[in-house]
Amino acid sequence: MKKVGIIGGSGYIGSFITKLFLETGYQVKVSATDITREDKYQHLMLFPNTENLYISELNVTDSKQLEDFVTDCDYVIHGGTPFVLDFQDAEKELFAPTINGTINFLETIQRTKNIEKVVLIASVAGWNTNFPLPAEGKDFYDTFDETDKRFTSTESHPYAQAKFIANQVVEQFIKNNSKLSFEITSVSPVAVMGKALSNREDSTSNGLQFLIKNKIVPNDFIQFLYENDVPFAMVDVADVAQAVFKATITKGLHGKDYLLSSETYKVSDMHEMLNGREPVSSAKIVYKNDLAKRDLGISFRPVKETFRNQQ
Template sequence: MQAIKQKMQNVLGHHEKESGKGKTVLVTGGSGYVAAEVLRAFLARGYHVRTTVRSDETAEKVKKTHEKYLDQLSFAIVKDIAAPGAHDEAVKGVDGVIHTASPFQLNVEDNVRDLLDPAIKGTTSVLTSVQKCNPSVQRVVITGSFACMVDLSKGTRPGYVYTEKDWNPVTYETASKKETDGETAYCASKAFAERAAYDFVEENKPNFTIATLDPPMVYGPSLNAISDLSKLNTSSADIYRLMNGSEKTVPNTAFYAFVDVRDLGEAHVRAYESPAAANERFAITGSRYTYQQICDIIRREFPEKKHLVPEGMPGYDGPESYALSNEKARRVLEMEFRDLETTIKDMVTDFIATEKRLGKA
C-alpha cells in the first residue's frame, strides 16, 4: 500500500514539474509573504519565474528563500508599482502574469496616497503594460482580498454567506476622506483595484483574460526567513502577538474567515492554468475561525507557551457570524484547504523555531 501511495506521489510530482516546462511567468512583488508561496508553487511545477522587486538587496533575499530553484528564477527591478509604464520591461517575453503586489497596511497618513492609488494604479499599470508590450500573454491572475466582498457596515452578519457575487459597497468618496479609518480605506482600495481590472478588460478587449483571487485573513508558516520578530508581515504579526505575551485578553475577531498561505499559493497556479477560470473571481478560503479558537489551539498543543497565551473563554466559538463560501474554488479549481488546527500548529512551530534561531526563546 505504501509503495502504491509513493508511486502516486511520484507521478503527481512529475506532472507538476512538467506542467510549467518551457514557460515563464512574471510574479509581481516577489518578496512578499503570499508571493513567496506563489513563487514556490510555480517553480515546483517547472516554470521559469521572473519576479519584480524594489532593489537588488531584496532580490538577494528572495534568492535565499528559493535556493533550490535559482536556475529558474530571474528578477526585474520596479521601484514604484503605480508609475505609468513601470512594468513595461518586466512583462516582455513572459507567457503569463501573476500580480500580487499591493500594500497591506491599516495605519496610514493619507488614504489616497498610501492605499487607493497604489492598489488601483498598480493593477491597471500592470494590465496596460501587458496589453502594450506583450500581446502573447493569455492569462493574468490578480491577488485580491475578501475585503473586495465584505460589507463592513453589516458587522458580523449572522447567517449570511458571502460569495463571489458580493462586492464591498464603500464609495471612493468615502474611502478617500481623511476621517475614514484605515481598515475601511484598505478594504475599499482592494475592491476598487479588482473592479478596475474587470473594467480594463471590458473596455480594452485585450488578448488576455484575468482571474482574481479573494482570500480573507492569510495565515501559515512564512516561507521567507524571519530575521526580526518585531518586524513581521501583518498576517504573521496577527498570530505571533497571541503567543508572545503581548496580548492579555483574547482580541475581538475582525474577519471570520482564513486561508492557509500555502493553499493560496497553490490557488494562483490553478487559476493561471485553468481555462474555466477566465474572467472569474474566486473566494479562496479555508473555514471560519475566531481568535478564541486560535488561542485554544496554541494553549492545547504548545503547553510551553500556555502561560503567554490569553485564556479567554475556552471552547467558545462565537459570536455568530457570516460565512465565506469556497464552493466555487473547490468546483472550478479543484482546491482543497487545510483546516485551522493544521495551519496554526505549523505556524506556531515555525515561530518557536525562529525564536530559538534568533536567541529569543
C-alpha cells in the same frame, strides 16, 4: 518552457507561489523593488530548480520598467499590495498607489502581445470592505459567496476601500475590452495564515498571528478584535498559492474572481490554536469556497492544521 512573472514573488504569499512554479518546471521571474537588498529574496535561492529563477528590479509605478518586466512572460501574477493598517495620508499612501497602480498595470499588460494569462491576487475587501466584520445586512455567521452583492462603506478602513475600488477598475477594464488577447482571473483570499518560507519580518499575516498568539495590543484595531472576540475567516497560505497556480494554468476562467477561504474561528480560539491548544468553539463556514473548489480543484485544509504546522 513557459515563463511566469510574479510581482511580489518574494513576499509572504508570493514565495509559496514562486516555489510551486519552480517545482513544476516553469521559468520564474520575480520582482524586487531594490535588487541590492538580497535579504528580501535570498530565501528563494533555497528552492528547487533555481537555475530557472530570475530576479528583476521593478518599480511597479514605472510603466517602462513594468513593460520590460512582463515583455517575455507567458503568464503574469500580480501579488497585490500588503495590508497597511497605520498610515498618515490615506490618499497618498493607499488610494493613489493601489488604484493608479492597477490602472497602470492593466494598460501595460494590454500593450504586451505574448501574455496568455494574468492573475491578480486581490482581497476579500473587494467583496466586503468591513471584513472581518460582516457586510451590511448580515450577521457574523451569515454565509457569503460570489453570488452575494459586493459591499463597501466609507466607514471601512481606507486600505479596504482602495482594494474595493481597484477591483472595480479590473471589472470595468474587462467590460471595456471584450477582445483581449489574454485572460484575467482574480483570487480574493480572506485572512491568510500559516508559517512563512522566509525570515522576513514585514509580513502582516505573521505579525497578526504573533500579536494574537501573545495577546499583544499595539493599537485600537487589535484591542477591538479582542474585546469583541471577532470571528475571523481564514485560509492557509499554501492553499492560496495552489489556487493562484491553478488559476494561472487553467484556461476559460476569464473575468472570474474567486473567494479563497477555509474556516472561521473567533480570535480567542485563534489564540488557543496558535499556542498548541484545542479551540473552545467549533469551526464555522462563513465565506464559502465552493466555486474555487469546483473550478480550481482546491481542497482547503482545516485551520487547525494550518496552526498545527506552525508549532
